[in-house]
Amino acid sequence: MNIKRISTLILISFGTSLVLVPSAQAADFKTNVSQSNDPKANILLQSITQKDKQGKDQTFSNFTFVNRVTDLKNTTYSGGNSGAASTDRGDNASTPKNIQVSEDPKADQIAAYLGNNNLNNIIDTEDKGAFTMNLWFDTTIRQDASGLDNLFFWERGMNSDLDIQAIDENGNLLGNLLNLKQKQNQQNAGYKIDTMEITEAQNVGSWGVSLKQLGLNDEQAIKGIKGIQVSAKTTYNGPDFKVIARSVPEPSTTAALAVVAMSALKVLNKKRLAKV
Numbered sequence: 001m002n003i004k005r006i007s008t009l010i011l012i013s014f015g016t017s018l019v020l021v022p023s024a025q026a027a028d029f030k031t032n033v034s035q036s037n038d039p040k041a042n043i044l045l046q047s048i049t050q051k052d053k054q055g056k057d058q059t060f061s062n063f064t065f066v067n068r069v070t071d072l073k074n075t076t077y078s079g080g081n082s083g084a085a086s087t088d089r090g091d092n093a094s095t096p097k098n099i100q101v102s103e104d105p106k107a108d109q110i111a112a113y114l115g116n117n118n119l120n121n122i123i124d125t126e127d128k129g130a131f132t133m134n135l136w137f138d139t140t141i142r143q144d145a146s147g148l149d150n151l152f153f154w155e156r157g158m159n160s161d162l163d164i165q166a167i168d169e170n171g172n173l174l175g176n177l178l179n180l181k182q183k184q185n186q187q188n189a190g191y192k193i194d195t196m197e198i199t200e201a202q203n204v205g206s207w208g209v210s211l212k213q214l215g216l217n218d219e220q221a222i223k224g225i226k227g228i229q230v231s232a233k234t235t236y237n238g239p240d241f242k243v244i245a246r247s248v249p250e251p252s253t254t255a256a257l258a259v260v261a262m263s264a265l266k267v268l269n270k271k272r273l274a275k276v
């Protein structure tokens with residue numbers, strides 16, 4: 001390896017270590033819910049309205065939900081306000097799959113509270129609690145040409161941060177960590193919730209995230225991801241969150257056929273060239 005090559009490598013490694021964790025420049029979106037008068041009752045997500053890349057409002061309801069949680073690392077619960085991520089619901093909201101709220105939930109209990117469109121079934125994190133968990137979705141989350149975001153987060157209180165990062169099918173981290181910040185990027189989602197953990201209704205904030213913001217290249221973003229890792233540090237003021245993703249159908253058969261046609265053409269051309 002020559003000196004120039006070595007110095008380039010050094011520059012690259014310095015370069016990457018200097019890259020700051022990007023914070024989300026989340027695009028605004030509107031949360032359309034079944035009702036916003038009763039903060040203790042079910043609040044069902046019906047659709048989301050967001051501007052596409054042409055600046056036109058698109059309303060969509062093709063969602064994909066968390067169906068599995070793995071690699072759960074939660075601050076140990078030892079009574080009182082200890083521990084970190086717990087399952088929580090509106091005081092009069094329904095109990096998903098008949099699973100009662102828990103201060104020390106198992107992975108499948110967390111999956112039940114995240115895995116539906118009830119924005120009043122959430123994960124509540126204690127103020128100084130830290131956790132890491134991998135969330136897996138019903139269907140692959142992929143980028144399409146619409147310009148709409150892929151992942152939608154809501155946070156009760158608009159007063160906590162959350163870290164997210166894409167993972168591959170084996171749970172290996174991809175792209176970059178994205179720090180969703182309460183102060184800079186969160187917008188008001190237009191409804192309040194009053195859950196079992198709190199005694200008064202709190203405003204809910206939202207973040208929209210694209211796969212691009214997670215640092216995936218085009219190839220990775222189009223291939224898509226099946227899961228994300230979410231985590232909170234002890235300084236994040238305990239995020240109380242819900243996440244739902246936008247489902248994008250697999251690249252169409254037309255597109256797949258086009259690829260086949262292209263390779264057939266290539267073979268033909270090679271044959272032609274061979275004959276010349």
Ligand SMILES: [Ca+2]
Pocket residue numbers: 084085086103124125126197
């Ligand atoms: Ca709790």
Ligand SMILES: [Ca+2]
Pocket residue numbers: 155156157158159160237238239240
């Ligand atoms: Ca909060």
Ligand SMILES: [Ca+2]
Pocket residue numbers: 091194195196197198199200
């Ligand atoms: Ca309450």
Ligand SMILES: [Ca+2]
Pocket residue numbers: 124125126127160237238239240
């Ligand atoms: Ca909290």
